[in-house]
Amino acid sequence: MSTTENTTGRGTKDVHIGDDSAIAREAVLPAAGGSDPRPLAAPTTSVNPIQRDHATTIFEKSVAGRRAFVAPDAGVPEVALDEIIPAAFRRKAPARLPQVTEPELVRHYVRLSRRNFDLDTGFYPLGSCTMKYNPRLHERVGALPGHARLHPFQTADHAQGALEVMYGLERQLAEVSGLPHVCLQPSAGSHGELAGVLLARAYHEARGEKRTKVLTPDTAHGTNPATVTMAGLEVVKVATNPDGGVDIDDLRAKADEDVALIMLTNPNTLGIFDPNIEEIASIVHGVGGVLYYDGANLNAIMGISRPGDMGFDIVHFNLHKSFTQPHGGGGPGSGPIAVSDRIAPYVPVPVIRREEVPAADGEGTTHRFDLVSDPDRLPDGAPGSKTIGKLRGFQGNYGVFVRCYSYILSLGGSGLKDASEVAVLNANYLLAKLEELGVRKQLPLAFGTRCMHEFVISGGPMKRELGIRTLDLAKRLLDHGFHPPTVYFPLLVEEALLIEPVETEARETLDAFAEALAEILREAGEDPTIAQNAPYSTPVRRLDEAGAAKKPRIRQPIA
């Protein structure tokens, strides 16, 4: 898949660029000596002018008098605004929004879209993000007016289809997690975490216990400690052992009667399934703590192993990871939680109830779904009967539920398991391929010998031996038409690269990615400045992030 772009002429370099990418090819000329390696912008082949657009904003394209919107006639007798809303409450000057026609609007945003790399175009092995294919069927069913134009305050009798989707998804997620109750409300993983920590807190407080500590491994996602602070509790870090799991001695030392909960990801952010998980559960349960499972890595274990069976009390799901909600360039997501019986009474409202009712024809019974917000209408001990309240408006991101419910219907139980198994196989195959190509000499596996669905390699030896950092490697990958892995996370691995190849990627893609890594290392051995100054073929090259933060320009000044 890699090709060599041979350019002729003095001082030019061979630059390897992926050939299946929409990204334009461009030759590059590091300056002589490499000390001031400013590459020439020396396009030789098809530089894509659209990708190299000057980044003119829609506001800068505004021309007085142009418009896209034409209002329908009011059709009612017009009354002077002054008679309806006093002038003092009204806006004096209109918001300076763009003045553009519809064709211009479409062209502007379509051209902008072509300055994005996306999952449909190329491999996106972003660790911990589970960039799996987003089936278009889901967009079609999500757009059906019966789902898309359903008002969230519609009465339950007129929303039975939606409530059945939600109830069905709750049951499916409960089965995957091994926990009995599911609340779909949280908007994203971090929101699910906040729900989880507040639930654990409510559970302890209802028992008259004021516990303040939350144990989080030093490999945890940043959202874990940030959430703990927002929930008014205190983070206590637990060390990682040489095998990449929780350091049991450190855990024992820190687990005491003040511990409200432990937040774990398993497999963890190193891609390692902690074999001591039952012992960890028993230690934390032993001091009366609650176990919280960060479901970011659920894609490794669907149908294989279940957090509920490992002893966890609360699990959040990232429906935008394992269950194919498109990431949308940074949202929307959805972060439902599954909980054990002891946590269930505290879950946010409304809860969905399935009730047996007499059939319309008087013969036997049928069922109907209801949304219940009032805890007094719920039986003692039932989910929501001692609710912590609400975390957002309405019921949650229903549009996401429709997509994920469709996905689970498509795959079925055995398909979910197959997805996880192939995710694990793909990760281990890529690891083997990197070994075969000699890549792991300079990019060794950080922990262990095998992995679950993702793995962490360290760019430490590469940095010392070849003089290029993980950041350089990542940027050079862009020229090969690949999205880089997650970089510099987890924090405890030097120059970390967290790679998650997912089950929807073909073996040939993994081979090509491994070869690109090998090629970048080979190239760096000859001339590290090429990677150090990469990328070359992208819509823009390395950006001044420090400058952006120092003097923030976060909106377009408008004349």
Add this chain to the structure above:
Amino acid sequence: MTRYTTATDADREAMLAAVGVSSISELIAEQIPQSLLLDRPLDIPEGLSEQEVYTELASLAARNTSAEDEVTFLGAGMYDHYVPSIIDMLLGRSEFLTPYTPYQPEVSQGGLQVMFEYQTAISELTALPVSNASVYEGPSAVGAAAYLAKLVNGKKRIVVSAGVHPHTIQMLGTLAVGYGSEVVVVPLKDGATDQEAWAAAVDGETSCAILQQPNFLGAVEDVQALSDAAKDDSPAVVIGAYDPLTLGVLAPPGETGVDVAVGEGQTLGNRLDFGGPSFGFFAAREAFLRRMPGRIAGETVDVDGRRGFVLTLQTREQHIRREKATSNICTSQALNALAGVVYLGWLGREGLPELANLLVQRTHYARTTLAAIDGVELLHEQPVVREFALRLPGVDVEQLVSYVQDHGVNPGLALTRTHAGTYDDGLLVAVTEQRTKEQIDELAALIGDAIAAQRGGATSANARTEISA
């Protein structure tokens, strides 16, 4: 093998050989203790073909009564506005739909520039200089703003007007446990925030004072008076939860003393979707920039001097600051915010006030027409933009809603669902540009019929033909 999993049997064999194991089970058994392996298949039925899944989801959709199926006057936080066709097209593009958060700016300029333009549009709309790239949705945006206030002044009392959406007030109660704060609710008087009670509730220990514009009952609040009162001898951060479309006609928060303006973005080109996903907008005074939650895009240049955009001020965020972050938010609502900025560009500088005026005119007509029905009164007489509240003394409003719905029209929200014991005879009616004069007249007739029916009088409803959306 599923239709989305790529490895064939031959692939699997070759890959297992490369890994050096004989089966995937072996690979997994090496890593997961036997006792934790699920010893049975998941109790989820076998997978279905694409067409079968479509049929199932279509039949579920058909069991809902959507705004496509009835003439709806339901609002109360989300509204049936028209979504222009270009939004479906642009949001469906792979390049916007499928990327992750723009962690690699060199290949994410499209998404980052959209964020930058979105932030600009929100700043223009609110007259506040800084905006983030969106948060989850409306009520949780208020929660995030209250957290910002706590970080800014360290105070622990949240004062909130009873005119704020009941979901938001309930959510503040939930979050306040974590923030270590208390929530004080200020009552309404004549449908708007009671200014004396508000002034009395806000004091030196108040962290933030939260109002909603227009409020839950549709009333336009005197925001300037409320902000002035809240800042009198108090460190309180004034937070306004706005319906962004009404800013086509109402004074912007930045010009009426509001420090942080947030709100539900659904009305800006997003679907109803039974409540989500949508987005929350979040704009503030310059001084709060480094305390803002969520992603922020900033303008910069690349090594060749080309204009470009990056995620900026990331030292606020969880992945850098961990427990000291200004928020735990990670995923925001980029795709929904894209719909928002496209929608605002589509409306444009002149279109937004024109649409707002249309809403005001039709809503005024509806309010006047419905209030003229025998047995119907205004719940309050404050000015309104696109929603208003009625009282129907002695009427079972939920039953009335059901009656009117049976005739193809959804008359709005029975307030007993959100304010039982306070507004049991209340009905909250929203009028978008999708509701015509004829539909409003039809609603008036049906409400009249429903009241008559409940009073045991004659009804013309049987003779009335159902109207469709």
